[in-house]
Amino acid sequence: MPGFPGIMAAVIVARRRHRNAQHAQERVFRRRISLFDLSDNDIVRRYRLPGHAIIALLDEIKDDIEPITQRSHAVPGIVKLLSTLQVLASGSFQTPIAGVSGIAQSSVCRAMWEVVPAIIRRVGRHIRFPQNQQDIQETKQDFYQVGGFPNVVGAIDCTHVPLVPPSETENVFRNRKHTHSVNVQAICYAHGIITNVVAKFPGSVHDSFIFRNSAVHRQMQDMDGRWLVGDSGYQLQPWIVTPVRNPVTEGEAANNRAHIRTRGIIERIFGILKSRLRCLDRSGGALLYSPCKVCKVVVVCCILHNIAIRAGVRLGEQEAEAEGEGDSD
Structure with missing residues (x-):
């Protein structure tokens, strides 16, 4: 039998081999996602944006998401962005995405909460209510071509985004359909661009309350002769047009038909938004983040x-098949 020194030497050798094997395993990284591996159609299908738009967005936020360290296992900004886009697009959170993105599930989650705040910090570049006369005039013309309504600068409505509520405030997030959600206000142009979003109120809050407490409500009071079109849940005011209740004359009926065509744009946009980014739709499952984080996801x-x-x-x-599935109630 080997003596004690021989046994100790064998143990030391075995330990070294184990450490070396562990080190070798740690240095084997999954192949990470790349835009260059996909066709243009596949890029849009997976990330909902074309390659050039993804690169432009990365250029906007890269200072916030690129790794500080240059170590080989640091997650590049493009991988963080693509992982986040895929989570938002698919509504499948972390586990399926991690296998595709080439990073661990925990890394996908960390990446998402670097990317989401970085994009929100640029919200003013992408979501703007019309301010100058040229934008206002073009907006009114576009809406007039849709339904024949003059002086319209936006279509307004709210939609519910499902979440898992905090237990201590569960009742606050319960909406009139007895599910849990945040109630999100949005205003859009005639061609579908969202010009205003308010994502901070729980599902129990009424649409009209959200509007009265929004910045755009104060803006509209200073925009004489310009209107938003909203459903009957909003109070008729000089700056918001609602349908005529129980129309009697042909003129009132014609007014309501034009109103439906004009306001229908925002309902369609909610359907497109939820089919394009399935994380917002019930089919993607209720968002498992805190209400504050859910609201950030909505804005992004x-x-x-x-x-x-x-x-x-x-x-x-x-996506077109699912377009009508968004719940704008």
Whole structure:
């Protein structure tokens, strides 16, 4: 039998081999996602944006998300962005995405909460209510061509985004359909660009309350002769037009038909938004983040929606089929 020195030497050798094996395993990294591996159609299908729009967005936020260290296992900014886009697009959180992105599930989650705040910090570049006379005039003309309504600068409505509520405030997030959500206000142009989003109120709060407490309500009071179109849940005011209740004359009926065509744009946009970014739809499952984080996700999705429209992205067949599934109640 080997003596004690021989046994100790064997133990030391075994330990070294184990450490070396562990080190070798740690240095084997998954192949990470890359835009260059995909066709243009596949890029849009997976990330909902074309490659050039993704690169432009990365250029906007890279200072906030690129790793400080140059170590080989640091996650590059492009991988963080693509992982986040895929989570938002698919509504599948972390586990399926991690296998595709080439980083661990925990890294996907960390990446997402670097990317989301970075995009929100640029919200003013992507979501803007019309301010100058040229924008206002073009907006009014676009809406007039849709339904024949003059002086319209936006279509307004609210939609519910499901979440898992905090137990201590569960009742506050319960909406009139007895599910839990945040109630999100949005205003859009005639061509679908979102110009205003308010994502901070729980599902129990009424649409009209959100509008009265929004900055755009104060703006509209200073915009004489310019209107928003909203449903009957809003109070008729000099700056917001609602349908005529129980129309009697042909003129009132014609007014309501024009109103439906004009306001229908925002309902369609909610459907497109939720089909394009499935994390917002019930089919993607209720968001498992805190209400504050859910609201941030909503704003980012509205920004991505605008980027997609400005980049000329059209709905694919699969998205078009789901277009009417968004709940704008």
